[in-house]
Amino acid sequence: MALITFTNKGIYCKQGDFYIDPWRPVDLAVTTHGHADHVKWGNKAYLCHELTKPILNQRLGADLNIQTLPYNEELSINGVKVSLFPAGHVIGSSQIRLEYKGEICVISGDYKVEYDGISTEFEPVKCHTFVSESTFGLPIYKWLPQDIVFQQIRDWVSDNHDKLKTSVLVAYSLGKAQRLIKNLAGDVPIYVHNSIANLNEGFIRAGVDLPETIRITPELKKEELQKGIVIVPPALADGKWMKSLQSAATGVCSGWMQVRASRRWRSADAGFALSDHADWPGLLSAIKATEAEKVFVTHGFVSTFSKYLNEIGIASEEVVTRYGNEEEEEKEILTKEA
Amino acid sequence: MKRFTELIQQLEMSNKTNDKIAALVDYFSTADEQDKPFVIAMFTGKKPRRPVTTALIKEWAIELSAVPAWLFAESYHSVGDLSETIALVLPPATYTSDRKLHEWINELAALNGKDDAAKKEYILKAWDSLDTQERFIFNKLISGNFRIGVSNKMLVNAISKQSNTESNKIMHSIMGKWKPEEITYQELIAGAHVNTDNSWPYPFCLAYALENEPASLSEPAAWQAEWKWDGIRGQIVKRNGELFIWSRGEELVTDQFPELHFLQEDLPDGTVLDGEILSVKDGNVQAFSILQQRLNRKTINKSQLNDAPIGFFTYDLLEYQGRDLRGETMAERRRLLEEIMSGLRNKDVAILSPVITFSDWDELAEIRKGSRENNSEGIMLKKLDSLYHSGRKRGDWWKWKINPYTVDTVMIYAQKGSGRRANFFTDYTFAVRDGEQLITVAKAYSGLTDKEIKEVDSFVKKNAIEKFGPVRTVKPELVFEIAFEGIAESKRHKAGLALRFPRIARWRKDKKAAEINTLDDLRQLLASTL
Numbered sequence: 109m110a111l112i113t114f115t116n117k118g119i120y121c122k123q124g125d126f127y128i129d130p131w132r133p134v135d136l137a138v139t140t141h142g143h144a145d146h147v148k149w150g151n152k153a154y155l156c157h158e159l160t161k162p163i164l165n166q167r168l169g170a171d172l173n174i175q176t177l178p179y180n181e182e183l184s185i186n187g188v189k190v191s192l193f194p195a196g197h198v199i200g201s202s203q204i205r206l207e208y209k210g211e212i213c214v215i216s217g218d219y220k221v222e223y224d225g226i227s228t229e230f231e232p233v234k235c236h237t238f239v240s241e242s243t244f245g246l247p248i249y250k251w252l253p254q255d256i257v258f259q260q261i262r263d264w265v266s267d268n269h270d271k272l273k274t275s276v277l278v279a280y281s282l283g284k285a286q287r288l289i290k291n292l293a294g295d296v297p298i299y300v301h302n303s304i305a306n307l308n309e310g311f312i313r314a315g316v317d318l319p320e321t322i323r324i325t326p327e328l329k330k331e332e333l334q335k336g337i338v339i340v341p342p343a344l345a346d347g348k349w350m351k352s353l354q355s356a357a358t359g360v361c362s363g364w365m366q367v368r369a370s371r372r373w374r375s376a377d378a379g380f381a382l383s384d385h386a387d388w389p390g391l392l393s394a395i396k397a398t399e400a401e402k403v404f405v406t407h408g409f410v411s412t413f414s415k416y417l418n419e420i421g422i423a424s425e426e427v428v429t430r431y432g433n434e435e436e437e438e439k440e441i442l443t444k445e446a
Numbered sequence: 447m448k449r450f451t452e453l454i455q456q457l458e459m460s461n462k463t464n465d466k467i468a469a470l471v472d473y474f475s476t477a478d479e480q481d482k483p484f485v486i487a488m489f490t491g492k493k494p495r496r497p498v499t500t501a502l503i504k505e506w507a508i509e510l511s512a513v514p515a516w517l518f519a520e521s522y523h524s525v526g527d528l529s530e531t532i533a534l535v536l537p538p539a540t541y542t543s544d545r546k547l548h549e550w551i552n553e554l555a556a557l558n559g560k561d562d563a564a565k566k567e568y569i570l571k572a573w574d575s576l577d578t579q580e581r582f583i584f585n586k587l588i589s590g591n592f593r594i595g596v597s598n599k600m601l602v603n604a605i606s607k608q609s610n611t612e613s614n615k616i617m618h619s620i621m622g623k624w625k626p627e628e629i630t631y632q633e634l635i636a637g638a639h640v641n642t643d644n645s646w647p648y649p650f651c652l653a654y655a656l657e658n659e660p661a662s663l664s665e666p667a668a669w670q671a672e673w674k675w676d677g678i679r680g681q682i683v684k685r686n687g688e689l690f691i692w693s694r695g696e697e698l699v700t701d702q703f704p705e706l707h708f709l710q711e712d713l714p715d716g717t718v719l720d721g722e723i724l725s726v727k728d729g730n731v732q733a734f735s736i737l738q739q740r741l742n743r744k745t746i747n748k749s750q751l752n753d754a755p756i757g758f759f760t761y762d763l764l765e766y767q768g769r770d771l772r773g774e775t776m777a778e779r780r781r782l783l784e785e786i787m788s789g790l791r792n793k794d795v796a797i798l799s800p801v802i803t804f805s806d807w808d809e810l811a812e813i814r815k816g817s818r819e820n821n822s823e824g825i826m827l828k829k830l831d832s833l834y835h836s837g838r839k840r841g842d843w844w845k846w847k848i849n850p851y852t853v854d855t856v857m858i859y860a861q862k863g864s865g866r867r868a869n870f871f872t873d874y875t876f877a878v879r880d881g882e883q884l885i886t887v888a889k890a891y892s893g894l895t896d897k898e899i900k901e902v903d904s905f906v907k908k909n910a911i912e913k914f915g916p917v918r919t920v921k922p923e924l925v926f927e928i929a930f931e932g933i934a935e936s937k938r939h940k941a942g943l944a945l946r947f948p949r950i951a952r953w954r955k956d957k958k959a960a961e962i963n964t965l966d967d968l969r970q971l972l973a974s975t976l
Contacts, residue, residue, distance in 0.1 A: 247513045248521045248534035366534065368458060368582075369526050370869065378459050411913075412520045419514065 111213040124188030131430040140217025141201035159200030162310030195219040196230030198283030213237040221390040226290040232397035243385040245413030251387045273357040274334045281341040293319035297336035407432030470604030481547040483626035493590035497557035507532040529585030543575035609635045644685040647692040649836035653843035671802040673822035677724035684713040705756045716768030719760045726757025731821045735934030761799040772834035824848040850929040856922045856959045860906040871906040880965040893950030925957040
């Protein structure tokens with residue numbers, strides 16, 4: 109019998125009687141990472157990596173029943189061996205490895221293969237069945253090494269500085285923001301939106317080595333911001349506060365910025381193709397490294413990517429899930445927080 | 447090439463006209479001298495002969511990137527631009543090249559006439575020496591289709607600012623026949639070539655749409671009213687015995703309209719007429735759908751001349767006895783125009799567009815209601831003391847169009863957009879009812895706000911029935927009011943008719959699919975326009 113099935117509540121492991129990233133309330137939710145499309149409020153218990161816990165406490169509530177597990181340690185649930193391996197997507201993100209009577213299944217959630225300087229580096233795990241995202245599952249998505257992208261961002265910031273413009277980077281509050289902070293810190297002060305500052309505090313308490321940032325408050329003078337880098341989540345990118353900034357230049361940091369049409373769609377002043385998801389070569393190398401006999405493809409270019417895998421001899425199937433709406437769901441969180 | 451790539455990036459990075467002009471000024475101040483005329487040619491749509499076909503370019507890109515053809519097609523659909531898709535799917539370059547823009551262009555031109563093997567060798571080598579951004583530019587150089595959001599006006603303003611020259615002169619200078627390999631940037635600015643060419647047209651004066659009632663304008667007596675014709679804007683130039691017909695697209699279309707060639711005899715030298723090319727039968731203007739049969743044809747046969755005869759309704763005079771009249775008032779230009787037109791032998795083909803007499807705005811509004819009866823789109827209002835401007839200037843010329851036709855339809859197909867809408871379902875196909883069936887009548891992709899697009903996009907994702915490549919059939923549920931400018935018979939469409947300029951007027955959330963229009967409604971409308 110298969111180790112996982114795809115149900116209307118999420119990915120279910122019958123032998124262990126628990127769900128992975130369910131979108132409806134269940135008894136036990138094994139959680140890959142803290143993005144809102146992968147973890148919901150209302151489950152009786154959560155199992156996640158120790159660095160995902162501060163995110164859940166911050167976003168879903170302090171009084172949740174959360175059990176944590178470090179990477180590479182095994183826990184038995186109803187006879188199913190459960191362990192977590194780094195997914196490299198955001199801080200705390202994990203691939204969930206399940207083993208039962210010699211059968212191994214890995215649910216990777218969201219992942220990227222390039223080390224980003226702050227999330228534990230992705231680790232390929234051999235398995236029989238692999239569940240993969242396909243957010244950027246087209247051959248047009250090939251990322252430049254992040255050092256090059258960060259240099260582009262630094263150049264852009266210094267150019268804005270010369271033109272007396274305030275550099276505003278648009279990035280998800282969980283993940284991309286910390287990645288930017290870690291890699292851009294040093295030259296100029298970094299100002300962050302509340303939602304980012306709150307998460308950062310949780311991470312720092314949990315022992316993450318995160319450079320210092322300044323929380324944006326109403327008292328902060330707008331002229332001061334111009335000296336540094338401002339980071340805001342996408343939901344705020346076209347809000348009132350942004351308009352109140354004098355001559356702001358906005359730079360969107362997202363894999364979608366690889367394509368000119370998306371850059372124009374976002375009507376940003378600049379787009380940086382910096383993603384926390386694997387690019388096309390990354391997806392293929394990660395999948396091949398698992399040596400899986402069967403690959404389930406979730407959220408993204410599902411049918412295209414799955415068709416391609418089958419063509420190159422990797423048995424694959426499309427799966428409908430509720431994942432992949434990071435942006436919309438993040439917006440909801442921000443509205444609730446506000 | 448690097449400098450030009452940088453310019454393109456700067457132009458794309460800002461939505462603000464001032465930023466774009468600043469980037470252009472900076473470019474024309476610092477770029478390679480020989481590159482500049484090529485850039486102007488490119489931005490004004492002067493296309494060199496295409497050295498390699500799209501099919502071959504695509505084939506080589508697929509081969510080199512080792513992706514299956516269907517996956518390349520999916521990628522193209524997501525990107526929405528072939529040059530960019532190719533730039534993105536190719537493997538990374540292995541070396542760099544420092545060739546200048548004009549060197550690339552000249553080398554590409556030199557490929558004409560070579561065999562496919564030689565072309566392939568050259569293109570593959572070029573791709574291997576360029577980064578993604580440069581490759582995109584290079585691919586655009588091959589196709590010649592360089593649409594980058596720089597209007598002629600913007601370009602002219604930038605060059606004018608950079609060279610400290612009057613913008614009218616620059617516009618005049620860059621608007622006609624010159625070859626980037628034969629002219630320098632300085633010569634182009636000076637307009638050295640302008641006087642030597644008899645064909646020079648003037649930049650058209652364009653009108654803004656009047657959104658309010660004309661009562662907001664000044665006294666009726668200060669205005670001249672004419673019909674707003676629904677044809678092709680044209681300029682007829684007669685100098686030194688030669689006749690040239692220009693279309694608004696800055697194209698020379700002289701050969702397409704032999705009916706007008708008698709003007710070579712009849713017009714005095716040094717005359718330039720502004721007006722509308724229309725289908726005219728017995729002095730009456732025909733529907734645009736009839737004129738359409740004559741457009742963009744290389745050869746014209748007898749039956750086309752017979753079925754869709756051409757005429758020219760003229761409403762302005764830009765040059766009189768070799769003198770540039772644009773600095774004269776509308777009233778004075780009209781007086782001289784009437785004088786010129788009265789001298790023609792044949793007054794049924796080249797026709798003086800009549801002035802509509804009216805004493806107050808209410809009376810004119812009443813007259814405007816009858817616009818469709820003479821196949822016009824409404825009324826033009828021109829200030830009698832206005833000069834002839836280059837391009838659009840608010841306040842002197844207004845087009846007061848009648849409301850478009852509308853039809854209520856239901857959406858039945860959706861497709862992801864291209865360009866800036868590449869990842870949303872934004873291109874929809876609409877149908878009307880024909881008995882039990884739904885028959886498609888229009889495809890439209892404009893008219894919704896970004897917010898509405900997102901809403902429709904999510905409806906499509908939830909209600910897709912079938913999938914044909916990029917197209918989804920969706921549950922026929924969303925009703926849209928489609929506005930259009932005209933209707934014509936069409937053998938190519940299942941409905942037997944085609945709408946002109948269809949666009950979404952409104953999303954009729956208040957209507958159900960059962961309440962949409964029928965094919966019979968449209969057939970009746972078609973019959974009434976012919």
